[in-house]
Amino acid sequence: MEHIDFAFLVGGEAGAGVMLTGRIISKIAMRSGYEVFATNEYPSLIRGGHNWFLGRVGTEKVYSQKKEVEILVALDELTLKKHEHRLSSNGIIISEVKKAENALTVPMTEIARNLGAPPVARNMVAVGAVTGLLGIDIKVVEEVIADAFQPRGKQTVEINKKLAKEGYSYGEAAKGSLGFILKKRQSGNKLFLTGNDATALGALAAGMRIYFAYPMTPASPILHYLAAVEDEAGIVVIQPESEIAAINMATGAAYAGARCMVATSGGGFALMTEALGQLAMTETPLVIVEVQRPGPSTGLPTHTGQGDLRFVMHASQGEFPRFVIAPGDHEESFYLTAEAFNLAERYQTPVIILSDKYLAESYKTVDPFDQQKITIDRGKIVENKWKSNEPYKRFLITSDGVSPRAFPGTENAIVRVTTGEHTEEGYGTDNPQQVIKIFNKRMRKLEEMRKEVEAREDAVKTFIAGNPAATIITWGSVKGPALEAQKMLQMKGYGTALLQIVFLGPFPKNKVSEILRKLPRPYILAENNATGQLGSLLREHLCLDVDEKLLKYDGRPFYPEEIAEKVEEAVRR
Amino acid sequence: MEHIDFAFLVGGEAGAGVMLTGRIISKIAMRSGYEVFATNEYPSLIRGGHNWFLGRVGTEKVYSQKKEVEILVALDELTLKKHEHRLSSNGIIISEVKKAENALTVPMTEIARNLGAPPVARNMVAVGAVTGLLGIDIKVVEEVIADAFQPRGKQTVEINKKLAKEGYSYGEAAKGSLGFILKKRQSGNKLFLTGNDATALGALAAGMRIYFAYPMTPASPILHYLAAVEDEAGIVVIQPESEIAAINMATGAAYAGARCMVATSGGGFALMTEALGQLAMTETPLVIVEVQRPGPSTGLPTHTGQGDLRFVMHASQGEFPRFVIAPGDHEESFYLTAEAFNLAERYQTPVIILSDKYLAESYKTVDPFDQQKITIDRGKIVENKWKSNEPYKRFLITSDGVSPRAFPGTENAIVRVTTGEHTEEGYGTDNPQQVIKIFNKRMRKLEEMRKEVEAREDAVKTFIAGNPAATIITWGSVKGPALEAQKMLQMKGYGTALLQIVFLGPFPKNKVSEILRKLPRPYILAENNATGQLGSLLREHLCLDVDEKLLKYDGRPFYPEEIAEKVEEAVRR
Amino acid sequence: MSGRYGTSRKIVWCPGCGNFAILTAFKNALANLGLKPEKVVAVSGIGCHGRITDYLNVNGFHTIHGRVLPLATGIKLANPELVVVGFAGDGDAYAIGIGHLPHAARRNVDITYIVHDNMVFGLTTGQFTPTTPYGMRTRSSPRGTYEEPINPILFALSIGASFVARGFAGDVKHLTYLIEEAIKHRGFAFIDVLQPCVTFYNTYAYYRQRVYKLEDEGHDYTSSEEALRKAREWGDKIPIGIFYKASKPTFSDRKLKDKDPPVHVKPVNIAKLYKPFM
Amino acid sequence: MSGRYGTSRKIVWCPGCGNFAILTAFKNALANLGLKPEKVVAVSGIGCHGRITDYLNVNGFHTIHGRVLPLATGIKLANPELVVVGFAGDGDAYAIGIGHLPHAARRNVDITYIVHDNMVFGLTTGQFTPTTPYGMRTRSSPRGTYEEPINPILFALSIGASFVARGFAGDVKHLTYLIEEAIKHRGFAFIDVLQPCVTFYNTYAYYRQRVYKLEDEGHDYTSSEEALRKAREWGDKIPIGIFYKASKPTFSDRKLKDKDPPVHVKPVNIAKLYKPFM
Ligand SMILES: Cc1ncc(C[n+]2csc(CCOP(=O)(O)OP(=O)(O)O)c2C)c(N)n1
Ligand SMILES: Cc1ncc(C[n+]2csc(CCOP(=O)(O)OP(=O)(O)O)c2C)c(N)n1
Ligand code: SF4
Ligand code: SF4
Numbered sequence A, B: 001m002e003h004i005d006f007a008f009l010v011g012g013e014a015g016a017g018v019m020l021t022g023r024i025i026s027k028i029a030m031r032s033g034y035e036v037f038a039t040n041e042y043p044s045l046i047r048g049g050h051n052w053f054l055g056r057v058g059t060e061k062v063y064s065q066k067k068e069v070e071i072l073v074a075l076d077e078l079t080l081k082k083h084e085h086r087l088s089s090n091g092i093i094i095s096e097v098k099k100a101e102n103a104l105t106v107p108m109t110e111i112a113r114n115l116g117a118p119p120v121a122r123n124m125v126a127v128g129a130v131t132g133l134l135g136i137d138i139k140v141v142e143e144v145i146a147d148a149f150q151p152r153g154k155q156t157v158e159i160n161k162k163l164a165k166e167g168y169s170y171g172e173a174a175k176g177s178l179g180f181i182l183k184k185r186q187s188g189n190k191l192f193l194t195g196n197d198a199t200a201l202g203a204l205a206a207g208m209r210i211y212f213a214y215p216m217t218p219a220s221p222i223l224h225y226l227a228a229v230e231d232e233a234g235i236v237v238i239q240p241e242s243e244i245a246a247i248n249m250a251t252g253a254a255y256a257g258a259r260c261m262v263a264t265s266g267g268g269f270a271l272m273t274e275a276l277g278q279l280a281m282t283e284t285p286l287v288i289v290e291v292q293r294p295g296p297s298t299g300l301p302t303h304t305g306q307g308d309l310r311f312v313m314h315a316s317q318g319e320f321p322r323f324v325i326a327p328g329d330h331e332e333s334f335y336l337t338a339e340a341f342n343l344a345e346r347y348q349t350p351v352i353i354l355s356d357k358y359l360a361e362s363y364k365t366v367d368p369f370d371q372q373k374i375t376i377d378r379g380k381i382v383e384n385k386w387k388s389n390e391p392y393k394r395f396l397i398t399s400d401g402v403s404p405r406a407f408p409g410t411e412n413a414i415v416r417v418t419t420g421e422h423t424e425e426g427y428g429t430d431n432p433q434q435v436i437k438i439f440n441k442r443m444r445k446l447e448e449m450r451k452e453v454e455a456r457e458d459a460v461k462t463f464i465a466g467n468p469a470a471t472i473i474t475w476g477s478v479k480g481p482a483l484e485a486q487k488m489l490q491m492k493g494y495g496t497a498l499l500q501i502v503f504l505g506p507f508p509k510n511k512v513s514e515i516l517r518k519l520p521r522p523y524i525l526a527e528n529n530a531t532g533q534l535g536s537l538l539r540e541h542l543c544l545d546v547d548e549k550l551l552k553y554d555g556r557p558f559y560p561e562e563i564a565e566k567v568e569e570a571v572r573r
Numbered sequence C, D: 001m002s003g004r005y006g007t008s009r010k011i012v013w014c015p016g017c018g019n020f021a022i023l024t025a026f027k028n029a030l031a032n033l034g035l036k037p038e039k040v041v042a043v044s045g046i047g048c049h050g051r052i053t054d055y056l057n058v059n060g061f062h063t064i065h066g067r068v069l070p071l072a073t074g075i076k077l078a079n080p081e082l083v084v085v086g087f088a089g090d091g092d093a094y095a096i097g098i099g100h101l102p103h104a105a106r107r108n109v110d111i112t113y114i115v116h117d118n119m120v121f122g123l124t125t126g127q128f129t130p131t132t133p134y135g136m137r138t139r140s141s142p143r144g145t146y147e148e149p150i151n152p153i154l155f156a157l158s159i160g161a162s163f164v165a166r167g168f169a170g171d172v173k174h175l176t177y178l179i180e181e182a183i184k185h186r187g188f189a190f191i192d193v194l195q196p197c198v199t200f201y202n203t204y205a206y207y208r209q210r211v212y213k214l215e216d217e218g219h220d221y222t223s224s225e226e227a228l229r230k231a232r233e234w235g236d237k238i239p240i241g242i243f244y245k246a247s248k249p250t251f252s253d254r255k256l257k258d259k260d261p262p263v264h265v266k267p268v269n270i271a272k273l274y275k276p277f278m
């Protein structure tokens, strides 16, 4: 079977419909039976400024973007200037101006004008040109366009179809010139979605009923999505006055017994810090999604980074158990978010899902999620009525540290919690013996959580490509480029192992240590931050030094080429 | 010369004047030429509830409380019940009720009543009894009482003197029964003050001109003190609406050019987290005092702990330089706070002074501070006028990462800062090359700061007692009990080393490593927290494991006996 | 039968503290309304007032400083069957927590919000708060405060609270009545309680001489004009009672509509949501 | 000569955005007042409006979301000679940052506070804010908002702001006048500016039809009664102009008194303070 792997880039001014263009092309490719990964970049402003969308399409699973692009769709001149250098040797430019040999000139604006559409609609001409060039079935193109514009009415659908058709014929003229075409392939139904989408769906699958969020890039799309499906999904979506309000409302709702979630980025999480300790002290479960962007402070609001690992691990005064989980891709975003609700309730503790802009806003084709795999485990809860003769005690001392959790409204139970140190009944106390008892009870949960992470298969993952001569160690969204780097290295004859640490808190140190013992040096640490925070955890927990650090902190995700190069260098050394 | 070392404990209901009694006895001892260390305990409520004050008096420097007390002043029955077990074999109880052989019964309330004073004034009778028992010169007693009550008028002074005199004769009757008396000794003038007082004085000595704080135990006394001397010291003291307001106001004032400070405890610091990153990004210097109390959350508001080390080290999203400095005693609180202003301005970075309730609210006799030792170094600042032909750039790229800092109002300079990533001029940018330049510039400051801590004599301290057979490793206020433990161990024939790490961030790893290389194992880590956070730093930075951990987290400080016992066990093993 | 709403914990407020009256009035109100302890949730802030949850045999959440309103909002949203009452201090409510008040009010969250307004930070030993009278000497203002106090009643009115009242801890009976009315009110019910702090600001005598009941003067609490006018009265005469009351949809009416209360966990069949991703 | 107050940075607001008018009006006001750029500090929040510091050739502090007021307060306290002007968005000022407004107002901090009130979170793509009209559909309220908006003018009046005005970005000349008056005012000057957001909530036409100037109606801005009355007018007619203005001591008057401005570092001879510790 033919192996196809190419990339297209759509660029233009903010407001020019760059993202929509990219998504539609991606979906057309998906519906034609191909795998797609797509990412994008945009500045923190509403109009003007350069946006781009980079899709990569293949016959096999695609995990990240790559440097070279085969098709460059320029909705403006700046796009040519900025991205022309990325064009592969056989690549083709689609633009309105004849730039060079390899350019397909499509008078997009003119076509739009002729069809009575506004200039901004020229992007659908571009969709047509790309799909024509790729020899995609025009029916698929029309279907996807119809689905995309259907909410805006039939007429809009028709005009956009026409625009695409016009473009298609321009593209068709050059069909095959890339050296391949996208024949319709058999493949199951796929979904094309972002990490944020996957997180939102995971929460819905887990029975989340209330969502609280103050808008913050790059977490806002979760808010937008959940608000859009609010009634359909029978949930409640609230946009409070601040992140402080968001987490405190969520804490109230969770105390009352609802499964709920909040999401934000670093700055908003900073404001949630105080309430994080409140969750710990009152043993209230909550799922907190932190979608990282580069700091410090406002930093680069629309870019990506992994600078908040240590921050979320240690945030809030005092010492208490918490989970910190970093999904590395869309599937993990879904399943781990869903599982986070179980962990939160089983251990009555906050769970932080640590994502980043790159994962959260990049798209990938995935198989429909298997909801069967998702169980609902609320842990020790008391339903409707407290039946024991003993009076109900919210913080009953137990051997695993987890106390039966009743909700206000439960017959025969008074549920009293406090942020101060307390007795089993939830009354305040500062008696040293009492204090130690409850403190140790909470800390026993941490012991159980440690066992949990050591026992979980999904806490740490290893990917072997060939006969490994080096090990890449990473976490979170770097997984994607690292997997692609492994493929590239294998083609060059270098086998590698990839170690992805998914559960970062509590740190599965035995597991990591055992796995690493079997994996070959050089160990190459790859992180989207400046100081190598996972590296510091490896030192803290394993006294382990990596051999090389590949750290990128300009707000941009890794290209697989960068990782491959570093590994190659390290192996050669 | 005679060696004296004894302790007295005053206990009673909140509102009974326990603390005042203790302070007055302590000052009398000080003015009689003795060294005093005093600590106290009180619950988080205003009246009722048990308070106690524990003073330790000696001919040599005293660094902490001890377990046994020689004099137990019981202003109520509960005090007897709670503390009688602490009485040393030759100890004496002073109370209104005849309890036992070793009790000196003083009808304090009756005496007060007879003299027309309210019952609460009975505590001055107790002062008299104690000082009579100790054979202190009655003149000193009267002087201290006069100074204490002088603000409340002459009559109050007189009545209190009388009360003390009455008590004195009761005490005198048993004079010498402790086996010693406090003869007046020659000694320079001393000061009796708390860690908080020392911090406040350090800030004043450093030229701090504005102080912002929202009340929070155990940091509030700094606010009270500075507010009290506001006009005398020519400073401005503001109590804003919240900690968020406090740190943002301070940031504005610091940007404008003022030396300023904020102080709070863990919960308030949590609310300052977001603004910490703002300081880093705008390179605004600020001294932040975090006086720890046990968490999580509200925890034990009036008790002590060291649970926030990792929190303050990693607080706020993204990565940036900061200093974290933990004074271990009153002198260090003074000098390091003063120095913090220099460090903040020289590196244009936030400096966190990490204290705790035990240090902040315990008293000690100290020699008057040497203000000569305090220099004012504002670092690279531009005064009045920018004279270069080049336009002023707030974030000028320099080799050490520090840019000349002008203040708004400076002629010929526009001072533009932003919490977003920026150009040298302070304009927003997300250009990856630009971004990296400024990021690296900030991080170069961290390199310089690393050099600074490695070079500083006061970054790490070692105390050797005898011929060391073990090393105690600690930080912050545990220093005091550890020093006393060293004395105790030496008496028992065990030599020890004590390593106090004062600068915790950036961590002086070479220095610590070099010093430790020369110090004998077993290494015994002593911290007032549950997880051994300094221990985790030793692992992270040095891959060093301690041999024993002594962790106390019931909200109470260590007794030297506890440390000594642990060390002895470890050495014997 | 307010006894069933109490606990056996030793009360540690200073003898004579106005908080006792608030506690009693609240227990009385619950008894008068015949509410089951299990159905009631008390949320309290940090401060002397915050201990009230220890003394109430109802569900309790003693939250962090200043966050009573979002906590209470979340609880009520999740389970609309609960009767949710927030207890805050004036520091809690008007200093650190004031940012939540306008929003709870305009959302008309169906909770009762009782502010123990002793005009000092009590628990932290008497510093001034946003309601401390101008010029008062406290530990953080030894030469007098330098800020004009806010007017909580005017504030609550300006942000659209649908029930606005002032109580006095020196009049338990009247306070009981106000709390009952507030709990019965559908929507956001705000009561600022003049609460003498015998230790740091003993105002019993001051208020006793000045307070009068709006009800006794035939005040029309349906008129917002009248309410605004009365809100500005403070001096020789201090009105207590209900300043304003209006009926409008609550947050739950608008937000939950007829959805199953969120306390029920209901996984969504996500396959039904796949369309837009295909 | 408002040119000297601009920079060469490319302005990235959407063409037609109401922010342009605010920028122009502010530069004009500075020019009319003849203020030196070095003496002026602009503090801006996070949002579209926040970029204004990039376009102003005056000192600038582009702070975090919602903290314009404390930042500006700190600057002014430290150096009373500076003219400090805060620029906030409606999200910035009335959502996350609303907790600072009552306090800046009652302290009467001598700064000008200009709220770019476009009734949406602009920069985060148009979600609703506390001033979004009830029922409006936005990305976070696709079936309409569920909260009643606040009334910023009424709010500012209720908390004792000493200068309260509303401007309209469709009338640069009038806005210039308001900003000038605000800067000249000694004390806390608050201006809510109706700022159309052409991308997410284009209100030019709506306001153009409705706004009228208070000055044209002979409104008496010294009367707080009148101000309160006018503040509640919103519908077919929308008043712009100065609602209220009063003279009272500023925060600096009360707090700095005749102390040396805090920007001067002055170590205290601490030996003079030893007495109480001896
Ligand atoms: C974030 C935070 N800041 C400060 C404190 C310290 N604190 C505890 S109680 C209190 C004041 C309470 O005053 P108020 O709300 O009026 O209650 P009262 O004690 O008068 O009842 C403060 C500031 C805290 N617990 N948390
Ligand atoms: C703590 C925090 N929460 C959220 C954000 C995300 N954020 C950036 S701009 C913005 C909205 C700005 O709206 P507004 O203040 O009205 O300004 P506009 O863009 O409309 O001018 C938000 C919520 C942030 N930067 N910081
Ligand atoms: S300090 Fe005041 S408010 Fe607190 S318990 Fe005592 S009297 Fe009541
Ligand atoms: S989104 Fe709205 S407020 Fe922001 S720049 Fe565009 S028009 Fe202006």
Ligand SMILES: [Mg+2]
Binding pocket: C047, C089, C090, C091, C116, C117, C118, C119, C120, C121, C122, C129
């Ligand atoms: Mg109070």
Ligand SMILES: [Mg+2]
Binding pocket: D047, D089, D090, D091, D116, D117, D118, D119, D120, D121, D122, D129
């Ligand atoms: Mg806005």
